[in-house]
Amino acid sequence: MAGGRTCRGCGPDLSRLRGFERAIILRVVTEQTRAEDASLRIGVALDGAGFHPAAWRDPSARPTELFRARYWIDVARTAERGLLDFLTIEDSFGLQSSRFGRPDTRTDQVRGRLDAVMMASLMAPVTEHIGLIPTAVPTHTEPFHVASAISTLDHISGGRAGWRPQISWRPDEAAHVGLREVPISDRSRPEDPERAAFTAELFDEAADAVEVARRLWDSWEDDAIIRDAPTGRFIDREKLHYIDFSGRFFDVKGPSIVPRPPQGQPVIAALAHSQVPFRFAARAADVVFVTPADTADVAHWIADVRDAERLVERAGAPLKIYGEMVVFVAEREGEALADKERLDQLDGWPYRSDAAIFVGTPSRLADELEAWQAAGLDGFRLRPAVIGHDLDALVDGLVPELQRRRVFRTAYAPANLRQRLGLPPALNRYAPA
Numbered sequence: 001m002a003g004g005r006t007c008r009g010c011g012p013d014l015s016r017l018r019g020f021e022r023a024i025i026l027r028v029v030t031e032q033t034r035a036e037d038a039s040l041r042i043g044v045a046l047d048g049a050g051f052h053p054a055a056w057r058d059p060s061a062r063p064t065e066l067f068r069a070r071y072w073i074d075v076a077r078t079a080e081r082g083l084l085d086f087l088t089i090e091d092s093f094g095l096q097s098s099r100f101g102r103p104d105t106r107t108d109q110v111r112g113r114l115d116a117v118m119m120a121s122l123m124a125p126v127t128e129h130i131g132l133i134p135t136a137v138p139t140h141t142e143p144f145h146v147a148s149a150i151s152t153l154d155h156i157s158g159g160r161a162g163w164r165p166q167i168s169w170r171p172d173e174a175a176h177v178g179l180r181e182v183p184i185s186d187r188s189r190p191e192d193p194e195r196a197a198f199t200a201e202l203f204d205e206a207a208d209a210v211e212v213a214r215r216l217w218d219s220w221e222d223d224a225i226i227r228d229a230p231t232g233r234f235i236d237r238e239k240l241h242y243i244d245f246s247g248r249f250f251d252v253k254g255p256s257i258v259p260r261p262p263q264g265q266p267v268i269a270a271l272a273h274s275q276v277p278f279r280f281a282a283r284a285a286d287v288v289f290v291t292p293a294d295t296a297d298v299a300h301w302i303a304d305v306r307d308a309e310r311l312v313e314r315a316g317a318p319l320k321i322y323g324e325m326v327v328f329v330a331e332r333e334g335e336a337l338a339d340k341e342r343l344d345q346l347d348g349w350p351y352r353s354d355a356a357i358f359v360g361t362p363s364r365l366a367d368e369l370e371a372w373q374a375a376g377l378d379g380f381r382l383r384p385a386v387i388g389h390d391l392d393a394l395v396d397g398l399v400p401e402l403q404r405r406r407v408f409r410t411a412y413a414p415a416n417l418r419q420r421l422g423l424p425p426a427l428n429r430y431a432p433a
Contacts, residue, residue: 039409040369040402041379041421043131043322044079044394046072047090048110050386051326051353053098054346056110058339060388067114069122075387076123079130082395083409085420086131087123088164088269088381091116093140093173103172109347117149124157131417133162133269138209139202140168140177144252147213154261159416162267165210165284167202169195203280205249210268210284212252215243217265219255221431241430263416264426271324273354278308286423287320289381291355295368298323298375317424320378324355328385329362329393336360340385355383362397366405378422 048066049056056063065071079087095111097104116134123132132153136146146163154161168174174182183194224239243254270281271289281288282305290301305321330336336359344350351357358365369380384390402408418426 040373040407041085041322042369042408043086043088043133043379043381044084044391045088045090045324045381045383046075046079046387047383048096048113049388050390051383052328052340052343052347052351052385053109054343055386055388057346058343058386058389060386060392062388063110066110067112072114072119072122073126075391076127076130076132078391078395080127082391082399083412084130084395085379086133086160086162086267086417088133088162089116089119089135091135091137092166093137093168093176094170101170117146117153120161121149121153121156124153124160127157127160129160129412131160131162131267131420132157133164133267135164135166137168138165138206140173140179143209143212143250144216144256146209147216147256148258150213150266151217151256151258151261154263154266155258159262159418161261161263162269162287162417163210163213164269164271165206166271167199167206169199169202200276203276207280207284208247208249211247212243212245212250214265214268215245215429216252216254216256217261218428218430219243220258220260221428222260222264225259239431260428263418264428265418267417267421267423269322272305275304275308278304279312281305281319282308282312282314285319286317286418287322287378287421289322289324291324292372293356295371295375298372298377302376320421320423321376322379322381323372323377324381324383325368326351326353326355326357326383326385327365327390327394328357328359329365329390329397331361331397333360333364339389343385351385353383362393362401365398366401369402370405370407 045051049058049061049063055061056066062071076087091113095103096109096113098106098109117136120132120134134153136149138146150161150163169182171182171184174180183198219241221239224236226233226236228234240255243252245252245254267287268285269287269289270277270285272278272281273291278288288305290305292298292301302321305319309318328336328340330339340351340359358368372380382394384394399408403410418424
């Protein structure tokens with residue numbers, strides 16, 4: 001409760017109900033919570049019309065609406081209708097490209113995106129439960145700005161915000177800002193030492209940016225706002241704190257201009273493929289997205305993540321490890337394969353991804369997710385090949401199949417995003433113990 005109003009997402013107000021009414025509601029909430037605990041945790045990644053480069057040419061796509069609010073509102077509501085844990089929104093400082101590390105000249109693929117953090121803020125008032133995790137690039141964005149934006153998102157969503165930090169090492173992206181020089185990598189060598197060293201530095205910078213954000217989120221204690229009209233005191237100034245961060249990349253005094261987020265600490269999620277980003281995730285994140293090739297490969301990725309945690313001497317709860325998968329889903333096996341082959345033909349090349357590519361039915365996808373979970377993963381982030389088709393297939397095909405197997409929720413329980421992902425409460429570092 002705050003100011004006499006019930007916090008959205010914090011559970012029902014039982015104070016005015018009779019005993020038997022409270023008992024019924026508490027029983028329902030308890031059953032929902034137990035269902036959540038037994039549930040597979042599944043999020044969805046959103047990017048344009050989908051992750052296949054020719055997705056915008058699929059009959060289910062809405063290419064004329066990719067830069068309009070209605071499209072993204074509909075997508076967010078569809079994901080929430082499927083009771084998914086969260087959605088992520090891709091972003092970058094440069095146009096999408098089919099070339100590694102540099103722009104291309106293709107005109108047959110989607111180019112351009114709306115700002116991910118602003119899109120998440122658009123989705124927040126039209127959804128009630130699903131977590132919203134936009135991408136923001138700390139390489140070219142001041143951490144004070146990102147911290148304020150994500151904290152604002154957490155407030156307007158009622159505790160459902162996260163942030164996926166993503167570094168930028170492309171020279172064309174740096175040229176948009178003009179504040180740093182980026183080395184041109186030697187593409188003739190698989191591992192260019194200069195670019196490798198620069199990339200490691202960017203991850204160090206990103207870790208500092210996350211630390212600044214976390215301190216800013218703690219710079220207001222939870223009860224810093226008083227709102228006492230008779231005495232004229234709106235805040236308790238003793239409960240606002242200077243963070244006085246001074247590091248290699250940033251000097252930030254604080255406090256934040258935005259009161260502490262409802263979650264205390266919005267969820268930090270990171271995509272990691274190798275040792276340097278593993279160490280970044282171990283230092284800075286709550287959730288790490290990894291890309292095993294198959295079930296047998298899961299254990300190796302988990303071991304790499306745990307090794308990184310030991311190397312950086314991670315304190316607190318271990319990372320939640322989520323597997324990535326691009327999905328082509330249809331009711332019949334042959335239909336899913338035909339969809340992929342048709343899109344590949346339109347694009348002129350067989351689709352490839354850093355993540356595993358699944359092509360098949362909802363039932364077989366459910367088998368795969370259960371197998372990956374049994375191998376040790378905490379959850380999944382699925383990338384729809386075509387949002388207009390494959391997101392609906394996840395919601396209307398995969399989710400009912402998982403519910404039949406009693407491994408997925410049938411309703412959302414009251415929870416913020418941290419709670420939904422099984423993360424511990426975020427204690428304020430500046431508040432008295």
